[in-house]
Amino acid sequence: MKTAYTADQIRQAEQALMARLPEGTLMQRAASGLASVCADLLGRVYASRVVLLVGSGDNGGDALYAGQRLARRGARVEAVTAGSKTHEAGLRALLDAGGRVLDPSAAGAAIETADLIIDGLVGIGASGALREPYAELAKAVAAARGHVVAVDVPSGVDASTGRVEGAAVRARVTVTMGAYKTGLLVDPGAAYAGRVELVDIGLGAYLPDPDVAALTGADLDVLLPRPRNESDKYRRGVVGVAAGSDLFTGAAVLAVGGALRGGAGMVRYAGRAAPVAQVRSHWPEAVVTQLDAPSIDRVGRVQAWVLGPGLGTDDWAHELAAAVLASDVPVLIDADGLTLVAKDRTLLRRAAPVLITPHAGELSRLIGAGRDAIEAARLDHARRAAAELGVTVLLKGSTTVVAEDSRPVRVNTTGTSWLATGGTGDVLAGLAGALLAQGLSCYDAASCAAYLHGVAGRLAADGAPLAAGDVASALPAAIRAVTSTNS
Numbered sequence: 177m178k179t180a181y182t183a184d185q186i187r188q189a190e191q192a193l194m195a196r197l198p199e200g201t202l203m204q205r206a207a208s209g210l211a212s213v214c215a216d217l218l219g220r221v222y223a224s225r226v227v228l229l230v231g232s233g234d235n236g237g238d239a240l241y242a243g244q245r246l247a248r249r250g251a252r253v254e255a256v257t258a259g260s261k262t263h264e265a266g267l268r269a270l271l272d273a274g275g276r277v278l279d280p281s282a283a284g285a286a287i288e289t290a291d292l293i294i295d296g297l298v299g300i301g302a303s304g305a306l307r308e309p310y311a312e313l314a315k316a317v318a319a320a321r322g323h324v325v326a327v328d329v330p331s332g333v334d335a336s337t338g339r340v341e342g343a344a345v346r347a348r349v350t351v352t353m354g355a356y357k358t359g360l361l362v363d364p365g366a367a368y369a370g371r372v373e374l375v376d377i378g379l380g381a382y383l384p385d386p387d388v389a390a391l392t393g394a395d396l397d398v399l400l401p402r403p404r405n406e407s408d409k410y411r412r413g414v415v416g417v418a419a420g421s422d423l424f425t426g427a428a429v430l431a432v433g434g435a436l437r438g439g440a441g442m443v444r445y446a447g448r449a450a451p452v453a454q455v456r457s458h459w460p461e462a463v464v465t466q467l468d469a470p471s472i473d474r475v476g477r478v479q480a481w482v483l484g485p486g487l488g489t490d491d492w493a494h495e496l497a498a499a500v501l502a503s504d505v506p507v508l509i510d511a512d513g514l515t516l517v518a519k520d521r522t523l524l525r526r527a528a529p530v531l532i533t534p535h536a537g538e539l540s541r542l543i544g545a546g547r548d549a550i551e552a553a554r555l556d557h558a559r560r561a562a563a564e565l566g567v568t569v570l571l572k573g574s575t576t577v578v579a580e581d582s583r584p585v586r587v588n589t590t591g592t593s594w595l596a597t598g599g600t601g602d603v604l605a606g607l608a609g610a611l612l613a614q615g616l617s618c619y620d621a622a623s624c625a626a627y628l629h630g631v632a633g634r635l636a637a638d639g640a641p642l643a644a645g646d647v648a649s650a651l652p653a654a655i656r657a658v659t660s661t662n663s
């Protein structure tokens with residue numbers, strides 16, 4: 177599990193650790209880790225051209241000491257000092273090692289042509305959008321031909337949330353000190369951070385419970401249910417799918433496809449005539465019930481329901497949603513199911529767990545916040561929805577996040593923008609429903625499903641557009657990838 181922390185959490189841990197160490201120790205650890213990542217990127221340090229962007233705080237100090245180390249190994253290191261003050265000892269160290277300070281007028285050209293740029297403008301001490309001249313320098317970095325390495329966080333990215341207001345440095349690698357910051361795992365910050373390298377400065381024992389966490393392949397390997405010798409199809413979990421309508425038959429097919437590939441022992445599909453015909457012809461494996469009335473009485477026992485993809489929002493759909501939600505098993509609500517719940521909150525009054533899987537637009541109808549506001553602060557809104565509605569929330573988007581009251585938000589790091597295409601959400605709903613039916617909690621089912629869906633999306637796309645059905649087909653390979661590599 178990757179865990180990440182807010183700037184305040186990091187600062188408190190650093191203070192506790194610093195109190196036990198000689199002054200400057202942590203910065204030397206940080207600079208040593210930073211310099212070694214930079215040296216790896218350069219390949220040959222001797223005679224390479226390195227530009228340091230140095231702000232007024234300790235983030236600039238890290239950059240200066242790393243610059244000193246590279247200068248000692250023969251690099252030509254030039255510092256652009258952007259703040260009203262500069263870390264004094266760090267600057268002296270750089271100058272003593274042969275580095276020099278660059279005239280601000282020469283900064284643009286130096287940034288463009290350097291082999292490596294180290295962004296030490298601001299780290300966890302930043303607040304708000306970058307001020308000048310920092311913003312101008314961050315923009316100039318876009319023209320850089322060399323490697324761009326951010327110190328701790330890319331300047332312009334909010335370390336605690338991943339928000340970017342205005343200019344920000346787009347890094348190839350971010351070398352982060354002591355622990356991951358939340359903003360490095362959540363878009364848009366995650367996209368600016370590039371590859372994130374963690375430098376151990378000894379903070380571990382001082383860190384509190386994490387702000388957010390991200391599953392790794394090894395976590396999936398532990399969490400995913402596996403059939404045992406004594407398993408039969410009923411014991412492995414039966415998932416019910418209430419989805420599709422005469423207008424939207426494909427959603428039913430895709431949700432059932434995701435559920436079948438998600439490892440449930442059996443998938444029961446219940447719906448109206450048109451989607452029933454489609455599901456029957458696509459998936460002979462599913463047990464299909466054609467509903468004459470909006471009731472699940474004839475469907476048979478299930479351990480979890482997937483409710484909503486393509487279901488429609490008419491009275492019939494509302495009555496079916498009410499019947500599904502009146503059951504005593506976990507229910508995943510997606511798509512049209514969310515529209516129905518947004519109109520009639522009483523549907524959510526139930527004792528058994530609920531997992532909702534909205535995108536920002538669907539969540540905006542549920543909690544009355546603007547779509548753009550949700551996109552800009554995904555963590556906050558997912559947390560708020562989980563608390564207000566008393567459900568587990570999987571908020572889909574460029575970074576999918578899973579929130580549940582009093583648990584760290586789980587952020588998914590496996591997604592790909594190729595997944596932003598019609599029908600992939602139906603596959604995700606079916607997959608997560610299958611995991612619920614196998615006994616995973618909403619929190620685990622949602623975060624494992626998001627992880628596998630992302631891996632399957634990458635495998636299916638392989639650098640080219642994909643169709644939602646391809647994602648369902650790639651799920652077995654995605655599961656194999658996490659259960660065999662153990663990484």
Ligand SMILES: NC(=O)C1=CN([C@@H]2O[C@H](COP(=O)(O)OP(=O)(O)OC[C@H]3O[C@@H](n4cnc5c(N)ncnc54)[C@H](O)[C@@H]3O)[C@@H](O)[C@H]2O)[C@@H](O)CC1
Nearest residue numbers: 202203232233234235298299300301302303305306307328
């Ligand atoms: N505290 C510690 O023990 C350690 C800190 N380290 C480094 O120190 C950093 C934190 O240092 P600081 O607390 O000095 O803070 P920063 O260096 O992140 O930034 C603070 C400075 O930036 C200015 N600033 C804030 N917001 C700005 C904005 N929007 N535009 C322009 N300027 C802005 C402030 O006026 C202040 O001078 C970490 O990110 C990390 O890189 C590491 O050396 C490891 C140890």
Ligand SMILES: [K+]
Nearest residue numbers: 298327329331
């Ligand atoms: K930085």
